[in-house]
Amino acid sequence: xxxxxxxxxLARAQFGFTVAFHIIFPAFSxxxxxxxxxxxxxWLATRRxxxxxxxxxxxxxxxxxxxxxxxxxxxxSYQFGTNWSVFSDRTGPVLGPLMAYEVLTAFFLExxxxxVMLFGMRKVGPRLHFLATLMVALGTFVSAFWILSVNSWMxxxxxxxxxxxxxxxxxxxxxxxxxxxxxxxxxxMVLAAYLTTALxxxxxxxxxxxxxxxxxxxxxxxxxxTMFSMAMWxxxxxxxxxxxxxxxxxxxTLEHQxxxxxxxxxxxxxxxxxxxxxxxxxxxxxxxxxxxxxxIPKLSSxxxxxxxxxxxxxxxxxxxxxxxxxxxxxxxxxxxxxxxFAILGLGMLSLLARLRGRLxxxxxxxxxxxxxxxxxxxxxxxxxxxxxxxxQPFSVYGLLRTAESASPLSAPxxxxxxxAFVAIYFAVFGIGVIYIxxxxxxxxxxxxxxxxxxxxxxxxxxxPAPSVGxxxxxxxxx
Numbered sequence: 001x002x003x004x005x006x007x008x009x010l011a012r013a014q015f016g017f018t019v020a021f022h023i024i025f026p027a028f029s030x031x032x033x034x035x036x037x038x039x040x041x042x043w044l045a046t047r048r049x050x051x052x053x054x055x056x057x058x059x060x061x062x063x064x065x066x067x068x069x070x071x072x073x074x075x076x077s078y079q080f081g082t083n084w085s086v087f088s089d090r091t092g093p094v095l096g097p098l099m100a101y102e103v104l105t106a107f108f109l110e111x112x113x114x115x116v117m118l119f120g121m122r123k124v125g126p127r128l129h130f131l132a133t134l135m136v137a138l139g140t141f142v143s144a145f146w147i148l149s150v151n152s153w154m155x156x157x158x159x160x161x162x163x164x165x166x167x168x169x170x171x172x173x174x175x176x177x178x179x180x181x182x183x184x185x186x187x188x189m190v191l192a193a194y195l196t197t198a199l200x201x202x203x204x205x206x207x208x209x210x211x212x213x214x215x216x217x218x219x220x221x222x223x224x225x226t227m228f229s230m231a232m233w234x235x236x237x238x239x240x241x242x243x244x245x246x247x248x249x250x251x252x253t254l255e256h257q258x259x260x261x262x263x264x265x266x267x268x269x270x271x272x273x274x275x276x277x278x279x280x281x282x283x284x285x286x287x288x289x290x291x292x293x294x295x296i297p298k299l300s301s302x303x304x305x306x307x308x309x310x311x312x313x314x315x316x317x318x319x320x321x322x323x324x325x326x327x328x329x330x331x332x333x334x335x336x337x338x339x340x341f342a343i344l345g346l347g348m349l350s351l352l353a354r355l356r357g358r359l360x361x362x363x364x365x366x367x368x369x370x371x372x373x374x375x376x377x378x379x380x381x382x383x384x385x386x387x388x389x390x391x392q393p394f395s396v397y398g399l400l401r402t403a404e405s406a407s408p409l410s411a412p413x414x415x416x417x418x419x420a421f422v423a424i425y426f427a428v429f430g431i432g433v434i435y436i437x438x439x440x441x442x443x444x445x446x447x448x449x450x451x452x453x454x455x456x457x458x459x460x461x462x463x464p465a466p467s468v469g470x471x472x473x474x475x476x477x478x
Contacts, residue, residue, distance in 0.1 A: 011084070011406050012402070014079065016388075018079065019076070022069065023384055026073075026143070028193070028197055028377075030190065031196055031197025032061070032065065033133075034197075035230075036059055036117075039055040039058070043055060044126060050223055061439050064436050068429055071428075072425070083409065086407060087405035090405070095154075099150060102147060106142035107139070109136075110143070112135070113136050113139070117129070117136050120132065144186065144190060148182060153179045154396050155387070157179065157397065158175050159179070184252045187245045192242065195343055196376025196377060198376075199231070199235065199372055202228055202346075202373070205229075206369035208224035208443040212224065213363070224444070228360070229354075231369075232359070239340070246340065250304070258313065259315065259390075260391065263325075264386065265278060265312075267300070268315050271301070271311060274298035274311075275300040275301045276297050276298060280334070285327070290330075324392045328385065329386055332383075332386045336379050339378060340379060350369075
């Protein structure tokens with residue numbers, strides 16, 4: 001029994017590690033693809049050189065990030081077949097077609113136009129190139145659509161039946177795809193991707209504003225000013241929308257996964273006359289209480305039920321074996337919320353600086369923007385941990401337990417692959433991240449160069465062809 005338990009924990013750790021690495025790249029790629037489409041549309045509409053320079057600057061970073069996202073996602077199917085074969089067998093009739101739809105729509109759309117977007121600016125007309133950029137941006141959104149539909153069905157399963165072999169089989173595809181949590185999670189994730197990208201773009205712009213000032217140059221480049229201004233507008237406008245979307249998502253979760261919300265709120269006992277909002281504390285599962293709690297009376301009932309005296313059930317109403325790991329969910333939720341309000345604060349400060357005419361001169365704002373650069377990635381990871389750990393102990397909520405989903409593997413077999421993944425991921429993706437940071441360390445220049453032939457994007461499945469004249473074309477790698 002102990003060996004099986006160890007193998008299960010190792011399998012969960014391996015999947016968590018690889019997904020945590022993978023999720024940050026698609027989150028960045030979704031937002032950055034849309035940002036590139038906006039930049040190219042502004043260039044076509046105004047013919048201002050700065051928009052073209054920024055497009056060429058960020059497309060190099062997008063190419064590397066997209067490639068790392070593709071590579072880091074390949075191991076997901078590997079793990080489904082090795083570590084989670086029972087899950088794959090039981091859910092395959094439902095989830096298999098949804099994953100195939102993602103490949104047939106999003107992946108083919110991205111693959112079909114990515115080469116034109118990366119290397120075709122001088123080979124095709126500007127409008128056709130803009131179409132390619134739009135299709136890549138659309139492809140990233142469609143990919144998020146199908147992946148989140150798959151994952152949301154695991155949280156709020158419907159539209160299926162169970163056959164004699166214990167498999168989930170589809171009965172209503174519309175109900176499966178548009179399951180109850182899917183619309184809320186799609187909006188929440190896409191807005192998170194946009195904010196994550198905005199924070200990175202804003203941090204790079206702020207870094208160059210600070211560096212130019214420190215070097216006492218003639219003044220910040222127009223590219224640094226423009227990217228910083230655009231990023232701060234995104235933070236100002238989208239952060240409030242994200243908070244509203246998160247609130248709606250939380251209410252949906254309360255309806256369909258109440259135990260997760262109980263863990264998020266730290267409610268071990270029911271509150272018939274209004275539940276407090278626990279700001280901080282240490283959840284003690286054995287004592288079934290939050291130690292050293294700092295609370296605001298009845299505020300949780302106001303947020304979740306819109307009434308100070310509304311009753312809220314606690315984990316005492318849920319069988320102990322169905323509790324999620326409360327401390328993990330409790331703290332990851334607070335990290336996500338705290339960063340969400342920090343992003344809102346950054347947006348409001350930038351708006352204040354803009355109204356006072358000091359957006360490009362206020363050094364404390366720029367330093368804060370640089371410090372907040374990674375905040376979007378941390379918030380995405382914290383939100384993912386809250387969502388997925390909060391679903392435990394089920395892989396399909398209420399229907400299939402995680403312990404029943406794993407392959408019958410020994411602990412050493414899982415441990416060896418986990419060690420290999422950790423070593424390879426830190427080596428390969430560490431180098432990739434360093435390369436991206438080096439690209440970001442150089443400011444955008446007037447007349448920014450096109451994507452170079454030596455950019456390491458072969459892992460994305462595209463190989464630059466030899467230069468023809470002044471342009472480059474892309475061909476599928478063999």
